[in-house]
Amino acid sequence: MLPINNTLSLDDFYKVLFENTEIQPTSKNLERIDASFKFLKEFSKNKVIYGVNTGFGPMAQYKIKDKDRLQLQYNLIRSHASGLGKPMDALYVKALMLARLNTLSLGKSGVHKSVAEVMQQLINKNITPLIFEHGGVGASGDLVQLAHLALVLIGEGEVFYKGKRRETKEVFSEENIKPIKIEIREGLALMNGTSAMTGIGIVNVIYAKRLLNWSVFCSAAINEIVQAYDDHLSYELNAAKKHYGQQYIAEKMRNHLKDSKLTRDRNEHLYNDAADKNTYFKEKVQEYYSLRCVPQILGPVYDTIAHTAKILIEEVNSANDNPIIDVENEQVYHGGNFHGDYVALEMDKLKLVITKMSMLAERQLNYLLNNKLNDILPPFVNLGKLGLNFGMQGAQFSAVSTTAENQMLSNPMYIHSIPNNNDNQDIVSMGTNAANITKTVIDNAFEVLSVEIITIVQALRYLNFSEKLSDKTRQVLEEMNKIIPEIKADAPLYKTNAEVKEYLKKHEVYK
Secondary structure, eight states, rough: EEEEEEOOOHHHHHHHHHHHOOOOEHHHHHHHHHHHEEEEHHTTTTSSSTTSBBGGGGGGGGGGGGGGGHHHHHHHHHOOOOEEEEEOOHHHHHHHHHHHHHHTTTTSSOOOHEEEEEEHHHHHHTTTEEEEOOOOOOSSSSSHHHHHHHHHHHOSEEEEEEEEEEEEEHHHHTTTOOOOOOOOOOOHHHSSSSHHHHHHHHHHHHHHHHHHHHHHHHHHHHHTTTOOBBGGGGGHHHHSOOHHHHHHHHHHHHHHHHTSSBBBBBHTTTSHHHHHSSSOSSSSSSSSSHHHHHHHHHHHHHHHHHEEEHHHHHHTSSSOOSEEEEEETTTTEESSSOOOOHHHHHHHHHHHHHEEEEEEHHHHHHHHHOHHSSSSSSSGGOOOOOOBBBBTTHHHHHHHHHHHHHHHHHHHHTTTOBBBBBTBBBOOOOOOHHHHHHHHHHHOOOOHHHHHHHHHHHHHHHHTTTGGSSSHHHHHHHHHTTTOOOOOSOOOHHHHHHHHHHHHHHHHOOO
16 A cells, blocks of 8 residues: 655556555545645635636636535536547556645645545546546646546546446446535646646656666667677766766666677777788778667666656646645745646657657667678568568568657647637646657657567577577567567568567566
8 A cells, every 4th residue: 555645756656557556645644635625715715716716717807606616616627628539548547646636635725635535546446537638738737637537526427447438427336436525626626737747747757767778678689689899888988978877878788788798899809910900891890870879879868767757756746736725824825836837848858868769779670671781680680581571671661650750749849839718828838748749759669669679589580699698688588589470481560569569568678
């Protein structure tokens, strides 16, 4: 059981999302929520507080009568449950709910404690509210996506439960869940915030870290395939440049290759009198950039993922609501903590580096498939009969096409603000759009890496390096041999591509 104590980490999210760990708001948190609720209820008497006794957005100039206050919250939820596009996947909705629950538990939103109690049940019982990908502009928070969450919390709308899309009220009845109590500002507090973009973003970070490790694996294995010189990974060379990410990637590759009998020492081959007497070297003195510059290319990827994770965890442990209820100082502050620019920018940066990673994978793939470049493998790593069979030729087209899509998708959302809401929201973040596009870029990158992995496996079969391989390459090769057939006779590869992609998404190559 994971206690919700307002200091969630990336590891906490991993446990809930990927290991199905149940959550439990602490008694301290529930007390904090209750204190905030009681304070706001008393404080709001004879005062004008946005969203409590006023309309919303540009309609805030209208005072709401006391008898209509509760109806105001219901109206807000129902009117904004207007999403479009595909339903969000359950994993991302669960991350969204955990993010929203955590920020509400800070006690700065004035909600009734039933909100925390019902959200806990949805998360623990894997009841997934129907939330659509399109809708939020990410400035008054993710209003549309979070309205669909709020709709379910009041017992309306639809959910996915045990593989079926059903009416919320039916599932609540079966599971004995009572809808939340609407008291003061439960509608606005649920909807004002960055929890959709942040939840999606946290899943993106988890997958991006896994993807990066697979890219490091591919790069290390290709160094073995071409029997590359190892000094481009040396501590001394990479320590001469002060970027942590570069040094980290180089160290990871050195550890992978430490017991390989295939990578070469430049001292033994080129730093001697015999080599000095040559006037032409058939073998390359330095490898192509896609092999030699991996620490310099993947280093910025590592650093960006780490920084993005830091910003998202700060966001998820923050009060991203408006107004902010300050019980300690007995005050209510109006502002814009619901604005999503921090997350939007990080999502754009993340998709840029993931696109670059997919470009690196595509170039490494091309190197393996082009016999005129590598000079050690048959064209397209064709293990069949040249001319009659095609090897990995068809799969390359798919990898190139997918990489090209990533390049197009990597254009930023951060600067695509469109004023709306009668120009009340005159500059917005588009953070949820950025997070969703980044999700697609990451998924695409797994597809490109799957083609590269299949090609590496074919190449290692052809070269038959056997006991010369590093333990890590040999270990992964043994697993991949179970799902990747030897491609001699031509056959459709789409099932293998899909199976390898799922394997990469579900498994860590480095513990």
